[in-house]
Amino acid sequence: MPSSESSYPAKKLILNLVKEAQQPISAQVMVRMAELFSVEANNVRVTLNRLTRQDFLDLTERGIYVLGPAAKHLAERQSAWRRTEDKVRPWEGQWIAIYAAHLGRRDRKVLRQRQRAMTMLGFSELYQGMLVRPDNLRTSLPDLTNQLFHLGLETEACVFRAEAFNPGAEPVPQTLWPVAEINARYRNNTEEMQNWRSSFEDKPLDVAARECFLIGDRVLRDIAYDPLLPEQIVDQQARSEMVETMADFDDLGKSIWRELISRFIEDQT
Template sequence: MTPNPRHLILNLLLGAGGQALSARTAVAACALFGLRENSVRVALARLAASGLVEPAGRGSYRLGPQAAGLAGDVAQWRGAAARLRDWSGGWIAVHTPPGASAGAAAPAATRRAARRTRERALGLLGLRELEPGLHLRPDNLAGGAAAVRDRLTRLEPDGDAAVFVARDLDPARERRARALWDGSALNRGYRATRQRLERWLARADRLPLADAARESFMLGHDAIRQLVFDPLLPAPLVDADARQGFIDAVARFDAAGQSIWNRFREETAP
């Protein structure tokens, strides 16, 4: 995967702990991935126009007011383990009436965009469709239905889904609900990603800075995306210890990656 300049610049700023990013460093960072200076400067101008970044002095930028949602997504993955609570067997249920986000009279493109927004929101919350319009996830997130409702509203502002707790499903639906996720595949993913990150960390000190920066970005991006979209299921649906080991490995890798990129910023600062 070759990141686009916009994505790379935003990720550098999100990981910079509030520090500004110089245009020179942005150009140097994008060059690691074969991206041209002109495309980087165009991306900076468009990010500024959209309010995602703003000037922070001559030739430097910081996150803008429209980046608050992105920063919130970062906070979500960093606090994944703290968002869990014991599962007593209940389910968070989300009922989404067909076409609720965009009426039948809306243009097809508008309906497709609304459907993509809804699907992404449900995926980020670990919800799966049990029956048409009815999505479930275990009720093991701190804050319960109220917290899920709040986050769903932020992810899909125009939605009107009903969010509630469901209990005492009939035996057939209970079996189907528990089979909505492939727990074995999730467990394999936890272990494989942890091993990949730990192997890289063991040799990172021997890499040239440019290689370390490029590789840490790529590996970190994939690992964080895996964690962001992880459904955070309880045991016995997944191996909770394997997931915690994966989360801890991502946190260690992220800290190492931030250190590498801080060195890169220092070396490329004006």
């Protein structure tokens, strides 16, 4: 968890606050909430103006904000994490591969986008310019390819299914993914959320709100970047338990934040 002195990204914080408020929320309330994360008032106001211009926020009246159309679409996509285990199917030993050795490497921005796309969908480099992942996702190969392109992989890349490798060339999962670390992360995240739930009622409301936000944010990032490997490689049951625990934790966190937001709104009246 970040220290109290570190500042949380203003854009991410504001969008989450407005989403969880479930009602129009004022700039003054957001400034007070942002103080819990060491985000300065001026940073909040500048970010509010930028998000409004980008259609992430709408002004219902002067200084009162609701989610804009761009943020609503983003929120719908983000909620898909609750259905994480629905994305996978039993693995039969086949692989999905990406050949990208012919793509340029000079443009660092393009290179970062390419790497991010492949990482977010669980690919790891088997040989230079060739990446693989188990073929255990429910999505079809064309749909997976389109997801990669949408996330930043160049359309010149070659995405294909690999059914067999010559002896000695087969992917070895333990060398491609940090399997022990992934399994430990599943268990540690679940344990941290369960331990926090057992003790949060003794904390002041603002402290509880900040802590659950930061814990949940980190776990959601782990879920978003999880390679979704099959049970032959990782502890799939531990992953499922982490996601289920996060769903309950998220519901609790939302109720805490709504209570705190309501208090701040009442203080204004």
